[in-house]
Amino acid sequence: MNKLERLMNLVAMLLEVRRPATLEQIRNSIPDYRKQRSMASFKRMFERDKSELREMGIPIRVEPVDAFGEETGYRIPKEEYYLPEVEFTLEEKAALLLVSRFASGGMIPLSREASSALLKLSPDLGRSGEEGPLRIPVRFAHPAESPEALSKLWEASVRRKTVRFAYRSLGSPEVRERSLDPYGIYFDRGAWYVVGFCHLRNEVRSFRLSRMDRVELVNPDSPDPDFRRPAEFRLRDYSRVLPWEFEEGTEYQAEVRLSPRIAWWVERDLGDVYPFRCLEDGGAVIKVRVRNEDAFFDWVLSLAEDAEVLSPPGLREKTVRRLEEMLEYLEGEGK
Amino acid sequence: MTDPAARLRRLLALVPYVLKHQGATFQELCEVFDVSREELIRDLNLIFMCGQPEYTPADLIEVVMEGDRVYIGMADYFARPMRFTPSELAGLYVACSALAALAGSPSDSALHSAMERIRRAMGLKDLSPEEVEKSLEMASPDSREGMLAMLMRACEERRLVEMEYYTYGRDELAWRRAGPVSLVFRLGHWYLNAWDEKSREMRVFRVDRIKDLRLSEERYVPPREREPLSAGTGGIPERGGILVRLRFSPRLAAWAEEQPVFTEKVRNGEGLVCALRTDNLSWLERELLGWGTEVEIIHPPELKERLRERVRRTLSLYEKKRRSRKR
Numbered sequence A: 001m002n003k004l005e006r007l008m009n010l011v012a013m014l015l016e017v018r019r020p021a022t023l024e025q026i027r028n029s030i031p032d033y034r035k036q037r038s039m040a041s042f043k044r045m046f047e048r049d050k051s052e053l054r055e056m057g058i059p060i061r062v063e064p065v066d067a068f069g070e071e072t073g074y075r076i077p078k079e080e081y082y083l084p085e086v087e088f089t090l091e092e093k094a095a096l097l098l099v100s101r102f103a104s105g106g107m108i109p110l111s112r113e114a115s116s117a118l119l120k121l122s123p124d125l126g127r128s129g130e131e132g133p134l135r136i137p138v139r140f141a142h143p144a145e146s147p148e149a150l151s152k153l154w155e156a157s158v159r160r161k162t163v164r165f166a167y168r169s170l171g172s173p174e175v176r177e178r179s180l181d182p183y184g185i186y187f188d189r190g191a192w193y194v195v196g197f198c199h200l201r202n203e204v205r206s207f208r209l210s211r212m213d214r215v216e217l218v219n220p221d222s223p224d225p226d227f228r229r230p231a232e233f234r235l236r237d238y239s240r241v242l243p244w245e246f247e248e249g250t251e252y253q254a255e256v257r258l259s260p261r262i263a264w265w266v267e268r269d270l271g272d273v274y275p276f277r278c279l280e281d282g283g284a285v286i287k288v289r290v291r292n293e294d295a296f297f298d299w300v301l302s303l304a305e306d307a308e309v310l311s312p313p314g315l316r317e318k319t320v321r322r323l324e325e326m327l328e329y330l331e332g333e334g335k
Numbered sequence B: 001m002t003d004p005a006a007r008l009r010r011l012l013a014l015v016p017y018v019l020k021h022q023g024a025t026f027q028e029l030c031e032v033f034d035v036s037r038e039e040l041i042r043d044l045n046l047i048f049m050c051g052q053p054e055y056t057p058a059d060l061i062e063v064v065m066e067g068d069r070v071y072i073g074m075a076d077y078f079a080r081p082m083r084f085t086p087s088e089l090a091g092l093y094v095a096c097s098a099l100a101a102l103a104g105s106p107s108d109s110a111l112h113s114a115m116e117r118i119r120r121a122m123g124l125k126d127l128s129p130e131e132v133e134k135s136l137e138m139a140s141p142d143s144r145e146g147m148l149a150m151l152m153r154a155c156e157e158r159r160l161v162e163m164e165y166y167t168y169g170r171d172e173l174a175w176r177r178a179g180p181v182s183l184v185f186r187l188g189h190w191y192l193n194a195w196d197e198k199s200r201e202m203r204v205f206r207v208d209r210i211k212d213l214r215l216s217e218e219r220y221v222p223p224r225e226r227e228p229l230s231a232g233t234g235g236i237p238e239r240g241g242i243l244v245r246l247r248f249s250p251r252l253a254a255w256a257e258e259q260p261v262f263t264e265k266v267r268n269g270e271g272l273v274c275a276l277r278t279d280n281l282s283w284l285e286r287e288l289l290g291w292g293t294e295v296e297i298i299h300p301p302e303l304k305e306r307l308r309e310r311v312r313r314t315l316s317l318y319e320k321k322r323r324s325r326k327r
Helices: A003-016 A023-029 A039-055 A090-104 A111-125 A147-159 A263-270 A293-302 A313-334 B004-020 B026-033 B037-048 B086-102 B108-122 B129-135 B147-157 B250-257 B282-294 B301-324
Strands: A061-064 A072-075 A138-140 A163-168 A175-188 A191-198 A203-208 A212-217 A252-258 A276-278 A284-290 A307-311 B062-066 B069-073 B136-138 B159-167 B172-186 B189-196 B201-206 B210-219 B242-248 B264-268 B271-278 B295-299
Touching: A003 A023, A003 A039, A003 A072, A003 B004, A003 B037, A023 A039, A023 A072, A090 A111, A090 A138, A090 B086, A090 B108, A111 A147, A111 B004, A111 B026, A111 B086, A147 A163, A147 A175, A147 A191, A147 A212, A147 B129, A175 A203, A175 B129, A263 A276, A263 A284, A284 A293, A293 A307, A293 A313, A293 B282, A307 A313, A313 B282, A313 B301, B004 B026, B004 B037, B004 B069, B026 B037, B026 B069, B037 B062, B086 B108, B086 B129, B086 B136, B129 B136, B147 B159, B147 B172, B147 B210, B172 B201, B242 B250, B242 B282, B250 B264, B250 B271, B250 B282, B282 B295, B282 B301, B295 B301
Parallel strands: A138 B172, A175 B136
Antiparallel strands: A061 A072, A163 A175, A163 A212, A175 A191, A191 A203, A252 A284, A252 A307, A276 A284, B062 B069, B159 B172, B159 B210, B172 B189, B189 B201, B242 B271, B242 B295, B264 B271
C-alpha cells in the first residue's frame, strides 16, 4: 500500500473516531500497519507518520481514552483541524487568485508558505457553476533572487535577530563578512535590499540581496530578540534614497526645469520625494537634494534636452562643462 | 517526483474543493492545483482508495469521473481543508500586503477586504499589520493611480484602449490604440502585452510610460498569437539588427556588469566591453549622455555622430549665458 494512502487513511480515521484511538486500534485498522510483523516495527512506522503529519501542522492530540485515564489514544479534533469557512465576494476571490499568482513567482519572503495557505483556501476561491474558475490576466515573471535568504532576512527583522552574511560591495571584488541587525527589507526597481544597523560601519545601511551569500542567524538557538529596533526608524527614509543622495559631502538643493515631454514621467517617479512646481506649458520645475554630483549628472544628463539645471549657478556651470567635455571627448575619439 | 508532503497537502485540499464544487471539470482542477491531467487522475485514483476502517466499498471515498467532470462523495470528514500554520498565515498576509503595494492602490479595496476577512476568521496573533508595514516595503513602480486596475479590466473585457505612450526606443510621445491581453511584472516594472492596432502586431508596453489612458467602448478579438515575441530586457527594443559595442570605464564597469540589457560582457583591463542589439538608437543616446565620458562608443560610428548632435542640442539650452561670457 502506498504511503500517501496510509497517511490519508490515518488522518481520516483520527478525524472520525468518537473516542481517542489506541495504538492497538490503529494497528488493527489500517492495512499497512496490520502488515507489520511486530508491535515494535509498527510503532516505528506510526511514530514516523505521526511526526510527519505534525510537521505539516496537523493537530494530532494524545488524550486519555476514558475517565479512568489509564490508557491513552490519539485523535484529531475537528475544530482544530478544519479551516474556518470564509465567504469571499467575486472581487475578493479575484484579488486572492492574483495574490496566489504573485506568491508562486517566489519573489517575496515566505512565498512558499503563502502558496500553501492559498492552496488550502482554494475551495473558498472557486466559482461554482458553469463559468469555471476565474482567469487572471496577470503574470509575475520576476526571477526569484533567493527566496530562502529573503525569508530568513525578513523573519530575522521581525524577530529582531542579528544575521551574518558574506557581502560583495559594488565595484569591489572583495567579499567581506558582515553582521547586521536587520530592521526591514524593501524592493525597488527589481531588486531586494535589507536595511539595518551594520556592525562593521556602526551605522544604518542598505545591502542588496543579490550581493549577499550564506545568510545565517548569529544566535539561532535563542528565542529572544538580539536587538531593539529604534522607535523612530522608518524604512521609507532608506528605501527612497536616490543615487545622488548617497555618500558623504554637504547636501544642497538644485532646481531643474523639465520639458512638457517628460515632466509627467519624472513626477511619477520622483513626485513622492521632491517638490514639483508645474509650469504653464506643461513642464515643471523640480527641487532635488544633491550630495553625489556624479550620480546627479548621470541622471540629469540622461534627460538630455528635456532637462535644464537652473540653480545653483555653480552646478549649472558644471553641467555646461560636462557637456563641453563630452563634446571634446567625442570629437577626439572621432579622429 | 513531487515531495510527498506537498502532494498530501494538495490531496487534503482537492477533496474539499470537489466536495464544495461538485462536477468541477478536469481543466478547472488542473488550473487550480497546477497539475497535469495525468497527475490529477493519479491523485483521484489515490483518493478513491482511501476511507474509513474496514475499507469495504461502503467505507471508501466515492470518486466519480463522468465525461469531463469530477464528483466526490462519502468524505464528509474531509469537508474542510487543514487550518493554516502560523507561518502560512504570516506568508499570506505578507503576500497580500506586498501585492497591494506593488499594484499601487487600485484593485485593492477587494484585496484589503479579503485580508480583513481572513484576519477575522483565522486571527493573526504573532504578527501585527503594523509590524509588516514597518519591516517590508515594495515601491509601487510609478504608474498613475488606478491605471493597472483599468488595464486589468480592459484585458478581462477585451476592450480597446487609447493611450498616450512614450516610446523610449524612438524617444517619442504619441497617442495609439491597443487591445490589452495581459499584464506581466518583471525586473521591477509592469508591462502590458497588447495587440497594437497600428502595426497589427502583439507589442509590449511599459505601464509607467503610459502618460494617459482611456478605455474605449469598442471590443476587439484577441489574435491567435497570444504572447509577444519577446520582452526579455524590459521594453528596450532588443530584436533589432543594430549591434552596439561600448567600453565602460572602471567606475561604471561593476554597474554595467549587473545590467541585463547587455548580451555580452568582456573584461578589458579595468574596464568592461559590453554589447547589445537594438533596432533603434534614440534611447541609447539618452543613456550615453548620462554616462558621459565614462563610456566609449566602439560601434557603430553613426551612434557617435548622433550623440554629438544630441549633446549640442542639450548645450543650446545653456547657450545664452554661455555666449555672453565666452572666452
